[in-house]
Amino acid sequence: MEVVCHMTSAHTRYDIRIFIKECISLTKWYKVYQIVADGKEDEVKDGVHILNVGKSGSRLTRMFFTPFRILRKALRVKADVYHFHDPELMPIGFILRMMGKRVVYDIHEDFPKDLLEKPYLNSRFLKKLLSRTVKFIEKLGDRYFSGIVTVTPDISARFNNPWKVILKNYPILEQITKAVPMADKPKNGKVRLIYAGGLTKIRGIKELVDSLQFNNNVELWLLGVWESESFMKECMASPGWSMVDYMGNKRIAEVYGLMKSADIGMTTLHPTQGYIKSIPIKSYEYIACGLPVIMSDFAFWREIYRDAAIYVDPLNPQDIAAAVRKLEDEQYREYLIKTGGSIMNYDMFWEAEEVKLHALYNDLIVNK
Template identity: 40%
Template structure:
């Protein structure tokens, strides 16, 4: 069976698309093609054939021209199933579906809720654009062979629209993260891994550092110009060690030497029912988690006793949680062990991989379009 994944936005080494989905399919004997638009050329990596249609500088050109290029290359590949990852490729998916192909729409984010929090959209336009985007996405998604979602919350929205929907959650690859509970850790080192933005709680976190003994390792990219300059003037910044963007091994090594993992995103609508992959990667590495006190996240953390939840806007609560685990290494080790166990049993990619392959086989068996 030939499977072709399509993305105009994500890099070729995207964790969900390449490292999890495409590599899993190739490992299971599928002929896997990945079409990207990053300008880095064609290659074969881990038995996945990567075809590049070139990178364009502007968003408008990407939507109009890159979409046509991806459609042309997709037709040349003549796959059994096409699996696309970006809302802007919905027209491409529809055209492939109209040609009798089986097409999967992979919904990484809850687009309407995501639009509400986009800083580059004028505030007075966000709600009408969000409403319009939801109506269009809902209507067009009914025509695809299947919809795959990154969270159960998004799945439940699409269950009302398409008859074949499954959540394939972005849980960790266990083999990427070593778990050695008695390994030596960095002195009072904690970590935050991910994009660095105001919405992801970086300001309260830096403010909290001033009242702790912690050293914060940050691995990620500053998403807004001038953000780093603003942060560097804050009390607590002297306790930050910047690592920039790290590859998969770099992330695993950083987690292995850290004592606590931080994921204190602010209470923005798009985050409330999300499943932040970094939280589960912290758990996979045996780190106690300090997470935002969103009800959904709190249910996970408390059920598995793998950390604490705090008000992400309150630096004092964040600081107290950090010190709580740094002062009591035995407690941190116990809670970290609980998190690792939860990932081994529930929150791991091997379970999600089976769901993805199952829906492919179901489509090819002829059960519906």
């Protein structure tokens, strides 16, 4: 049996894309290793051999030293395909290629654009310099790496590698089908909003919480991990926080169960360069769980979701609140649910994407 090795220095060991979707899917055909840097014990979970190289003490340590700890561990695995998920691992990707290994670079985001909006980079000059540097190195990788994986057509268009594939972060149909509602509908008749994902400024969490103060008949279920304690406190100071039920980080089965118990799914991300051309998979999850969706008014999103959502200015809490009031009407909610269901098909679930990933690996192993 061929061996494949996924590597990440920045993601958690149970990351939904890397572990739950890609690694677990690949166990159907390969022996799968995943190398992480979280300081936890090695383990075998769901058929995936998870190896840890130790947690980094700082972002700089993670970027400059952790990659080489990962490289040492990866070489011991002796994999047929090495698949990495962070731009900071590109140097070891080049080293593995120079050693004759098959290497796949999985690009989750448009990193050159994202760097221009990173809050921890205070210098505009530094942001531009790093953005151009990453873009240049990615172009080298495009020519040198065995394969390229991206999440959207917009990102894929930047690359010309003959073995490139788009793997969209579509939800896993089997998990949604098996999920059961986690709570009864409220007896007080309040409309339940739900947001599940990263709790960050650019994902519009502050504006979403602020919007609650303009409606009396709603509550917000908030699921995920805060980007910082200071941002959490900023949101908790909002007048709308009294209508928030913060549930922390949940397993995916619980998340889908809660979605099936809610009334409206929220995807009000800020209009950043990284989001306006993204594919908001969370909205597909909401629709697959039978929810109407309120989402940011981006032209690209309108093309995808058409009449299956209400579109709002994500920077305007009152606009968000007005959209929620429209969906207090159960008949209108049912209309959006039906419209959303009409745009969903099997190709919009992970089960169709995993076939493409297997085909890429098969091509690389046979041809390179």
